[in-house]
Amino acid sequence: MRYIIQLITGLFFLINVVVAYFPSALENGMYEFELTFLSNLIMGVVFLIGGLMGIIKKKDIPQVVYINSVVLLQIVFLICMAFINEFNFSGPFIFLHIADPIIATIEVYLFCECRKNTNLITILSALIFPIVYLTYAIIYGYVSGYWIYGIINIPDRGIGFVSGIVAGTGLIIILIAWFQYKLSQKRFMKTEKR
Numbered sequence: 001m002r003y004i005i006q007l008i009t010g011l012f013f014l015i016n017v018v019v020a021y022f023p024s025a026l027e028n029g030m031y032e033f034e035l036t037f038l039s040n041l042i043m044g045v046v047f048l049i050g051g052l053m054g055i056i057k058k059k060d061i062p063q064v065v066y067i068n069s070v071v072l073l074q075i076v077f078l079i080c081m082a083f084i085n086e087f088n089f090s091g092p093f094i095f096l097h098i099a100d101p102i103i104a105t106i107e108v109y110l111f112c113e114c115r116k117n118t119n120l121i122t123i124l125s126a127l128i129f130p131i132v133y134l135t136y137a138i139i140y141g142y143v144s145g146y147w148i149y150g151i152i153n154i155p156d157r158g159i160g161f162v163s164g165i166v167a168g169t170g171l172i173i174i175l176i177a178w179f180q181y182k183l184s185q186k187r188f189m190k191t192e193k194r
Helices: 002-028 035-057 063-082 093-111 120-144 159-193
Strands: none
Touching: 002 035, 002 093, 035 063, 035 093, 035 120, 063 093, 063 120, 063 159, 093 159, 120 159
């Protein structure tokens, strides 16, 4: 049943992305550079692949993939809550910014089963997607002159401010990943004892 739920959730996320971004892409050009777009797309694909692999091959993709992917959506959610007045919460964007991160977090909690102790490398791997995206956003800002998020606009904010934001966000990501692994391990141990 869990794989069918993952498959349905993956399709739901991908439909949300298409419904939200396709009309604006036709009108204003693509917004594929936004973290909201990318995080929902990645999580949708992960759930879709996880569901299909479970149904067809009766095996799961590595749990680290789920947790590393859901971290991106959780960052979108936290940023939206911190800067609630600056985000588009109409129509399908309500799902992309609020509902999808909550659904993904619940689903990862329910279905991720970390059977062994988590090491530091596994927890730090949660930084890979955010670091790649941040690098992309900074390069994009310097090349195009358009900074996707004003909070990382180095010419306006200064390298010290942006470095502080990046370090703080990185610490939050590490704590979120660690907490999710611990919750998953605890839940799995309780399930094993039954």
